[in-house]
Amino acid sequence: MSARLESAAAAPLAQASVTAHAVARIGSIDILRGFVMVLMALDHVRDFFTDARFDPLDLSQTNAPLFLTRWITHFCAPTFVLLAGVSAYLTGRRCTRAELSKFLWTRGLWLVVLEVTVMSLVWTFNVRYDHGLFLQVIWAIGVSMIVLAGLIHLPLPAIAVCSVAMIFGHNLLDGIEPQSFGAWAPLWSLLHVSAPIPHAFVGYPLIPWIAVMSLGYCAGALYDMEPQRRTQWLIYFGVGSLTAFVLLRTTNVYGDPADWSLQSTTIHTLLSFVNVQKYPPSLQYLLLMLGFAFLWLAVLESARGRFSEVLRTFGRVPLFFYVLHIALAHLAAGLIALAMGYGTAMLSDDFMSIPQLWGFGLPVVYLAWLLVVISLYPACRWFAAVKRRRDDWWLSYL
Secondary structure, three states, X not given: OOHHHHHHHHHHHHHHHHHHHHHOOOHHXXXXXXXHHHHHHHHXXXXXXEOOOOXXXXXXXXXXXXXXXXXXXXXXXXXXXXXXXXXXXXXXXXXXXXXXXXXXXXXXXXXXXXXXXXXXXXXXXXXXXXXXXXXXXXXXXXXXXXXXXXXXXXXXXXXXXXXXXXXXXXXXXXXXXHHHHHHHHHHHXXXXXXXXXXXXXXXXXXXXXXXXXXXXXXXXXXXXXXXHHHHHHHHHHHHHHHHHHHHHHHHOOOOOOOOXXXXXXXXXXXXXXXXXXXXXXXXXXXXXXXXXXXXXXXXXXXXXXXXXXXXXXXXXXHHHHHHHHHHHHHHHHHHXXXXXXXXXXXXXXXXXXXXXXXXXXXXHHHHHHHHHHHHHHHHHHHHHHHHHHOXXXXXXXO
């Protein structure tokens, strides 16, 4: 075969290799995303099934098992938002920047609509909007995607600098109260304060979640590296984040509204040390949780086995799992409450309006969590298979 013919024959093979590399899913990302979804389900099942009528993180009332059950789920939101940014970068490897920008803002808009319609319905099982709209993690991801659609037109180093500056600097704004803006107060709550506004409750203000997603987009460039080098950088970022957390937390100088303090017992002192603010997320909270996320991504580079495959299945269909697990947990709690004589309150209200005597201890909460996750696995496995077989455009929005 002539050199020209060999070159012509090799070109399609090379293009096929690049395309296959671009569309291939990265196992460690799917596994970690799946783990986050399963862990997130624990928090939401607890919301519907718990008998605790106080904040599990309130050290004056809680105990270590209840505190940790709530606290470990703090890992979920930052990791999920970070991975959404990484996925956006990986999506950009197989399309133009203009195409990626269009995908991000349309999918982001879709997620915002989903939050105030479908998610409101599965949380409350009614359309009365008794407490107004709940602007939670799906809303924050949606708006962050819309902002990222514009940011991707900047050079990657500029995005990284802006992301780090917002994450490290946003606590400087903590002293600004919404009331200082007068009629514009709700806008400041949407941006930086977790608080009720007219017709809604802002659970996830946009600062600094936007920066977490754009940081994830920059971290996506690590997946252009060879695996060994990428693992080293993930470890550097993880250890660096955790070191910064320990330094800031130990000194109580900056990065979280509530200082840690010595408690009546050693275990409560340790709980105080890690009890960082999630709503809105403080710098110390993000350093701690994102530090763990980077280290887990490094560890999962070599993950194999049946359990990893189960998590990977959940991680391939995160939005599908997210909607269904809340609906199933709510329905199960409502039917059990109805059978136990609590009426239909659990079936027609959200977890903020549950009967006073309703609920169970942690063993039942954990059992309910496992049953919800196990019950959803066949449906998630089916939908993941559908997404592998088909390339319909609308599947990328689910």
